[in-house]
Amino acid sequence: MASCEERQAPFDEQAALEHGGGIALAAFQQLSGRLQDAMQAGGPAHAVEYCSLAALPLLDSLSSAKGLRIRRTSDKIRAPHDAPDADEQRRLGEVLDLLAKGTPGMRITSQVVLLGDSVAYYQPILINMPACLRCHGVPGRDIDSTTLAAIQQRYPGDAATGYGMGDLRGLWSIRWER
Numbered sequence: 001m002a003s004c005e006e007r008q009a010p011f012d013e014q015a016a017l018e019h020g021g022g023i024a025l026a027a028f029q030q031l032s033g034r035l036q037d038a039m040q041a042g043g044p045a046h047a048v049e050y051c052s053l054a055a056l057p058l059l060d061s062l063s064s065a066k067g068l069r070i071r072r073t074s075d076k077i078r079a080p081h082d083a084p085d086a087d088e089q090r091r092l093g094e095v096l097d098l099l100a101k102g103t104p105g106m107r108i109t110s111q112v113v114l115l116g117d118s119v120a121y122y123q124p125i126l127i128n129m130p131a132c133l134r135c136h137g138v139p140g141r142d143i144d145s146t147t148l149a150a151i152q153q154r155y156p157g158d159a160a161t162g163y164g165m166g167d168l169r170g171l172w173s174i175r176w177e178r
């Protein structure tokens with residue numbers, strides 16, 4: 001047993017949680033800043049177009065450090081490239097279980113796990129601003145028809161509507177080399 005543990009430096013979970021949290025915050029600020037600019041420039045339908053072109057390249061460009069990968073995923077995805085992998089699926093399942101048992105989304109903490117040579121960091125993403133509802137809320141009530149048409153055109157399999165304030169929208173999924 002001891003020899004197995006000696007192969008790698010001990011894992012500092014608290015440091016990993018702080019590291020991942022810092023990356024998620026920086027990525028959120030970048031994304032939401034650009035989203036607000038696009039909403040102001042042309043309203044939500046225009047911002048859908050902007051997001052569909054810019055969200056993935058932006059996250060990829062923030063993943064420039066060696067071995068770092070920043071993604072978002074969900075149990076109800078809009079963009080097919082955000083579909084969860086096996087470990088993301090595992091964490092989504094745990095989080096959905098906690099919600100089903102009555103834990104409020106705000107109380108669900110971030111998690112770090114070791115995946116081979118990488119550290120995986122997961123943080124819930126909640127619908128935390130009324131602006132989110134203009135593209136993820138209830139069609140016809142929160143989402144206007146022009147915006148809905150723009151979403152359906154770009155994401156024919158979209159499952160990411162019908163949310164309300166405080167709902168779990170998905171997870172930040174961040175990985176880096178140990």
Ligand code: HEC
Nearest residue numbers: 044047048051052055072077078079082131132135160170
């Ligand atoms: C202008 C419309 C718009 C608004 C407002 C908006 N989103 Fe999105 N959201 C999108 C689009 C479009 C995508 C797909 C982006 C892509 O193609 O990578 C998306 C994707 C996501 C994803 C990734 C998972 C998936 O389903 O692909 C999360 C998480 C998310 N949004 C959360 C939020 C939150 C939280 C807010 C409010 C802070 C918000 N969104 C506001 C349009 C919007």
